[in-house]
Amino acid sequence: MSESTSSKSAFSSAADVPSDAHALEVTDICHAELRRRPVPVPGQGQVLVRVDYSGVSVGTETFAAMRKIPASLDAWGPPPYVPGYQAVGRIAALGDDEPDSTLGVGDVVAVFTTSTHQRYLVASASSVYKLDSDNHLASASLFVMCSAGAHFLNRAGIQSGQSVMIVGQGLVGQLTAMLARLRGAYVIGTEISKEKIAISSTHCVDWIIDAAASLPSEQLAGRFPDGVDTVLHTANVSIKDSLRCVRSEGTFIWVGGNAVEGITFDIEEPHLKEIRWIFAHGVGDAKNVEHTLRMLSTGIIDIGPLITHKVNWNEAADVYNELFGRDRDRLNGIVIDWRDAE
Incomplete structure (x- = not known):
C-alpha cells in the first residue's frame, strides 16, 4: 500500500468508524502490548483522526515507560497508557455541529497530542495541522x-x-x-x-x-x-x-x-x-511547525535515511519493547504504519 491511498470519499461520514480499534499500550513499566481500545467520540472543538503513521520519540517515550521522565514532560502518567505524541492521518469525524471551516472530513493532517500510537485518536482542533498533500507521510510523522x-x-x-x-x-x-x-x-x-x-x-x-x-x-x-x-x-x-x-x-x-x-x-x-x-524547549509557534511540515512533505529535508525502523502496526509491540533492552542504540527513527489496522 502506498502512502497516498485513501481518498476523501472514504471518510465521508463517522459511520465508517468502527467501535474499537488497535492501539499500542504500555501496560507496565518497560513493557508494551497491542490491544483493542474503544474508538473515542470527538467533542466540542475536537476531531477524530484515523492515523496512518505515528512517529516514536525514542528518548522521551523510553524515559516515560521507565517512569524516569521529568514531571514537567510526563503527559501520560503511570501505566496503562497509549504512548506517543506525533502522528499523521486523515480526519474521520468532526466534533462540532458547526466545525471550523478550515478542517473537514478526509483532510490530511499532522497531530501533536498525547497517545498517538493507535489507529484512531481524538485531538483538539488547535493541535491539528492541515497538510497540502499526502507525500512523505511516514517522514512527516516525526514532525514534532x-x-x-x-x-x-x-x-x-x-x-x-x-x-x-x-x-x-x-x-x-x-x-x-x-x-x-x-x-x-x-x-x-x-x-x-x-x-x-x-x-x-x-x-x-x-x-x-x-x-x-x-x-x-x-x-x-x-x-x-x-x-x-x-x-x-x-x-x-x-x-x-x-x-x-x-x-x-x-x-x-x-x-x-x-x-x-x-x-x-x-x-x-x-x-x-x-x-x-x-x-x-518545545516546538516554537505554529508558523515554525507549519514551515517544518512543508519541508518534510515536499522533501526539502529528507529524513528517510534516519528512519531505521518502519514497522507495521502488528510488529509495533515487539519493536517498542526493544527500547528497554541492551540493543536499543540500533533503534534510531521509528515509524509505525497503522494503515491496515482495522
Whole structure:
C-alpha cells in the first residue's frame, strides 16, 4: 500500500468508524502490548483522526515507560497508557455541529497530542495541522521532533557561515544538525553510540566526534582552537566539557527536557568567556511547525535515511519493547504504519 491511498470519499461520514480499534499500550513499566481500545467520540472543538503513521520519540517515550521522565514532560502518567505524541492521518469525524471551516472530513493532517500510537485518536482542533498533500507521510510523522530542532536553531539565531556543535546525536540531535546545515552552518556532532555515529557522519553533520574516544573539547582544539560559535546541548551528559567548546562571547543552548537534577559545573570559565546561555524547549509557534511540515512533505529535508525502523502496526509491540533492552542504540527513527489496522 502506498502512502497516498485513501481518498476523501472514504471518510465521508463517522459511520465508517468502527467501535474499537488497535492501539499500542504500555501496560507496565518497560513493557508494551497491542490491544483493542474503544474508538473515542470527538467533542466540542475536537476531531477524530484515523492515523496512518505515528512517529516514536525514542528518548522521551523510553524515559516515560521507565517512569524516569521529568514531571514537567510526563503527559501520560503511570501505566496503562497509549504512548506517543506525533502522528499523521486523515480526519474521520468532526466534533462540532458547526466545525471550523478550515478542517473537514478526509483532510490530511499532522497531530501533536498525547497517545498517538493507535489507529484512531481524538485531538483538539488547535493541535491539528492541515497538510497540502499526502507525500512523505511516514517522514512527516516525526514532525514534532523536527519542529523542535528548528525552534532550537531559531532561539540560537544560527546563520550561514557559523560553526555549530550539537552534543548528542539522537534523532533530535540529528534533525537539528540537518536543519543547521540547510541554514549554511558548519555542523559538528558528538556522540558515543557507534550506530548513531555512522548515521550522523553520513547524513547529518560535517564532522562527527566520537565522544567515547576522548573529550570532545580535546578533539575540537585541533580544528577550532578558540572554540565554536554555538553549542547545542541535547544529551543527558555533563555540560562541563560542552561549555569548554564555546568560543568567547559564543552561545550555549540548553535544549529540550534534559534532566537537570544534580548537575554542577564551574561558573568561572563561562563567566570569563562571557558566554550567552539560552534555554530552549518545545516546538516554537505554529508558523515554525507549519514551515517544518512543508519541508518534510515536499522533501526539502529528507529524513528517510534516519528512519531505521518502519514497522507495521502488528510488529509495533515487539519493536517498542526493544527500547528497554541492551540493543536499543540500533533503534534510531521509528515509524509505525497503522494503515491496515482495522
